[in-house]
Amino acid sequence: MVRALSVAVLLILVVMPLLAALPALFFAGQGAGIRANWSLWLVPVSQTVLLTISVTLLVLLSGLAIARHIGDSRGFAVISVLLSTPHVAFAVGIMLLLSPSGYLTRLVHTLLHTLPTPPAGWPLPEKSVLTLAIVLLLKEIPFLLLIASTQLRQLPYQQWLLQAQSLGWSARRAWWLLVVPALLPRLKLALAAIVIYTLSVVDIPLLLGPNMPGVLATVVYQQHYKWSADNQAVIGVWWLLLLSAVLFLLLQGLLSGYPPLVRLARNHWQKTSRWRWHLSAGMGFLQVGAGLSLLVLAALLMESFAGARFYPALWPQQWQASRWLTEWPYIWPLLLTSGWLALISAALATAAAIAVLEHQRRTKNRSMHWLPLLMLFIPQLVLVLGWQKLAGAGSSGPMLIWSHVVFCFPYTYLVLHGAWVNVSDRWLYQAQSLGYSYRQAWWQVLLPMLKHAVFSAFAVAFSVSIAQYLPTLWLAGGTLPTITTEAVSIASGGDWRLASLYALMQALLPLVMFTLLLGRKTKQQAIDVAH
Amino acid sequence: MLRIKSLRISQHQQTSQQTLLLALPQLTINGGEIATLIGPSGSGKTTLLRWVLGEPLVGFEQQGELWLNDQRIDHYPIHQRKIGLLYQKGDLFPHLSVKENLLFALPRKYNKQQKQQRSEQALATIELTSKRNAMPHQLSGGEQSRIALIRSLLAEPEALLLDEPFSALDTGLRASIRQWTFAQIKQRNIPALLVTHDEFDHGDGPIINLGNQHA
Numbered sequence: 180m181v182r183a184l185s186v187a188v189l190l191i192l193v194v195m196p197l198l199a200a201l202p203a204l205f206f207a208g209q210g211a212g213i214r215a216n217w218s219l220w221l222v223p224v225s226q227t228v229l230l231t232i233s234v235t236l237l238v239l240l241s242g243l244a245i246a247r248h249i250g251d252s253r254g255f256a257v258i259s260v261l262l263s264t265p266h267v268a269f270a271v272g273i274m275l276l277l278s279p280s281g282y283l284t285r286l287v288h289t290l291l292h293t294l295p296t297p298p299a300g301w302p303l304p305e306k307s308v309l310t311l312a313i314v315l316l317l318k319e320i321p322f323l324l325l326i327a328s329t330q331l332r333q334l335p336y337q338q339w340l341l342q343a344q345s346l347g348w349s350a351r352r353a354w355w356l357l358v359v360p361a362l363l364p365r366l367k368l369a370l371a372a373i374v375i376y377t378l379s380v381v382d383i384p385l386l387l388g389p390n391m392p393g394v395l396a397t398v399v400y401q402q403h404y405k406w407s408a409d410n411q412a413v414i415g416v417w418w419l420l421l422l423s424a425v426l427f428l429l430l431q432g433l434l435s436g437y438p439p440l441v442r443l444a445r446n447h448w449q450k451t452s453r454w455r456w457h458l459s460a461g462m463g464f465l466q467v468g469a470g471l472s473l474l475v476l477a478a479l480l481m482e483s484f485a486g487a488r489f490y491p492a493l494w495p496q497q498w499q500a501s502r503w504l505t506e507w508p509y510i511w512p513l514l515l516t517s518g519w520l521a522l523i524s525a526a527l528a529t530a531a532a533i534a535v536l537e538h539q540r541r542t543k544n545r546s547m548h549w550l551p552l553l554m555l556f557i558p559q560l561v562l563v564l565g566w567q568k569l570a571g572a573g574s575s576g577p578m579l580i581w582s583h584v585v586f587c588f589p590y591t592y593l594v595l596h597g598a599w600v601n602v603s604d605r606w607l608y609q610a611q612s613l614g615y616s617y618r619q620a621w622w623q624v625l626l627p628m629l630k631h632a633v634f635s636a637f638a639v640a641f642s643v644s645i646a647q648y649l650p651t652l653w654l655a656g657g658t659l660p661t662i663t664t665e666a667v668s669i670a671s672g673g674d675w676r677l678a679s680l681y682a683l684m685q686a687l688l689p690l691v692m693f694t695l696l697l698g699r700k701t702k703q704q705a706i707d708v709a710h
Numbered sequence: 711m712l713r714i715k716s717l718r719i720s721q722h723q724q725t726s727q728q729t730l731l732l733a734l735p736q737l738t739i740n741g742g743e744i745a746t747l748i749g750p751s752g753s754g755k756t757t758l759l760r761w762v763l764g765e766p767l768v769g770f771e772q773q774g775e776l777w778l779n780d781q782r783i784d785h786y787p788i789h790q791r792k793i794g795l796l797y798q799k800g801d802l803f804p805h806l807s808v809k810e811n812l813l814f815a816l817p818r819k820y821n822k823q824q825k826q827q828r829s830e831q832a833l834a835t836i837e838l839t840s841k842r843n844a845m846p847h848q849l850s851g852g853e854q855s856r857i858a859l860i861r862s863l864l865a866e867p868e869a870l871l872l873d874e875p876f877s878a879l880d881t882g883l884r885a886s887i888r889q890w891t892f893a894q895i896k897q898r899n900i901p902a903l904l905v906t907h908d909e910f911d912h913g914d915g916p917i918i919n920l921g922n923q924h925a
């Protein structure tokens with residue numbers, strides 16, 4: 180029964196989506212005329228390659244540096260809240276803080292009186308590769324930290340560090356030369372997911388990325404709307420797949436290149452670094468991260484009420500509620516749509532992950548499998564484009580929910596995996612010896628025991644569904660606008676004030692869900708249900 | 711009365727051979743009696759216990775009969791065997807309070823009021839009424855052991871398995887908890903099977919040394 184369920188889940192949520200996307204890739208050319216237009220792709224492709232490589236490397240380096248200080252468990256809650264802020268809302272908020280006339284420059288002026296006009300050479304113009312890179316970095320580091328902390332729990336790395344320090348190595352060198360080589364292979368899947376996300380995310384570069392020419396994903400997105408005879412969008416999809424493959428190989432090279440380097444360093448380096456300065460990167464990261472999320476929300480809130488507000492003033496000169504009052508009738512239905520879509524998708528994705536993991540638990544198969552995570556390693560753009568060509572654009576309802584579940588499922592699997600496969604059979608036997616059948620013991624003991632993990636998975640899936648832009652837009656074909664599709668379209672239209680209202684609402688939905696489900700410290704948080 | 715007849719448990723090897731793990735021609739434990747299984751680790755003590763409880767033994771070949779009060783039960787699922795279980799640690803469900811743990815164990819035939827009464831009574835006999843609403847991790851080792859035992863007994867088992875129940879306790883506490891546990895079993899007049907690697911922990915019934923078999 181459980182086995183059949185598990186197989187069904189993988190068929191419906193992993194195999195089917197793949198097969199459904201394939202035909203469009205090969206037959207969309209309608210025979211003639213697929214001809215690459217090199218001048219169209221050259222700049223976007225090279226821009227994207229540079230962006231992806233540098234963002235991934237930076238995420239990896241800073242993530243590992245921070246992980247040294249956060250370790251295996253503390254601050255888990257902060258990380259998951261950071262993760263749950265939808266990236267569109269996050270991008271709009273960061274924009275309000277960092278743009279040339281944003282809160283940051285205003286704050287600098289208020290404190291130092293040095294910037295009487297918006298600085299011309301400000302390194303973070305509203306739309307640029309750099310701004311895009313910063314937002315991606317801030318979104319992806321928490322994801323890597325989440326994975327790193329679950330993986331660290333399976334390594335006795337604290338003992339290694341102690342042992343190494345007793346042999347005279349500094350804590351920092353011991354971390355990079357001893358723990359990181361063991362940790363790195365375990366981060367491979369997460370890094371691959373980060374590469375793919377950076378390569379193919381559409382909504383963030385639409386808001387913050389360079390305009391002419393854009394990055395690869397936005398060019399594919401724009402070409403898709405042109406319906407030109409030579410079908411450049413399909414060419415773009417092939418570019419995405421090609422880059423994915425190349426970047427995977429590079430990542431593999433990076434990961435297998437690290438151990439030899441480390442061996443070299445172990446033999447030739449001093450045991451402690453001669454420089455005394457310490458980049459205590461991780462120490463304040465959680466505080467900074469939590470503070471940044473709050474600042475983003477505060478900026479969104481302030482901007483949504485702001486009236487006239489001329490440059491150097493830190494605060495708006497006037498406040499007005501009219502934007503809220505006039506927009507509310509439009510926003511409310513959007514919130515409802517997003518809400519029910521996310522509730523259903525999250526429930527289904529959580530149940531699906533439970534089915535797969537329960538099968539793994541019963542067969543004592545504890546490792547994390549790549550198959551349930553597969554959708555994280557394929558550019559979303561490629562899949563959604565394929566589905567849309569197959570099913571048409573007007574398919575709301577079941578098709579849309581299915582697409583959301585497909586993208587939520589890898590996350591519920593990730594979040595539930597550790598707790599689920601490690602729960603001890605002992606509890607079930609104990610309950611059975613007290614007179615409960617296996618089924619009763621499962622529902623009344625095992626499931627409540629894992630309540631916290633289930634709630635976390637549901638909340639994460641909920642926020643993943645809220646954040647879905649491309650599937651909602653392309654599969655529903657505009658017939659089912661959600662808070663996210665509207666927020667993107669308003670923000671990419673340049674109305675940052677109106678956008679901040681929508682972005683705020685988009686960020687609030689998952690936040691409410693997290694507070695409802697995980698706000699109270701549940702009893703079993705303190706308890707380890709494994710052996 | 712718990713009776714094991716001609717039990718043989720063998721282990722599958724990779725080369726499709728089977729090695730005999732343990733053989734037990736005959737064991738009878740009368741009500742109120744505590745039989746003790748001793749032997750070095752790897753001698754199959756825990757496997758025997760798991761077989762009696764009814765856990766699925768993956769990778770083992772097993773034959774033999776298990777009788778409880780003149781009923782053959784070796785084909786029954788765990789929950790129908792009426793055999794209680796006491797592990798050495800982590801007995802209490804960590805996500806339930808003391809009271810909830812006890813209520814969970816009580817047979818379904820009692821109504822709500824009777825359940826309340828019985829669990830309160832049980833707590834009173836071990837003088838832990840004040841810990842009613844505590845969570846397991848807030849209790850000391852000795853308190854956990856005592857509550858775990860009365861929880862097993864509240865389910866009204868007809869036999870009891872004890873898997874090194876005292877080894878997590880410190881020496882001072884150990885003797886008194888052991889005495890108290892054995893007294894409870896005597897009072898209920900149910901057969902008990904104790905697994906231990908400490909000879910001082912043994913009960914008054916037959917002692918089976920599994921270590922001799924491979925000699």
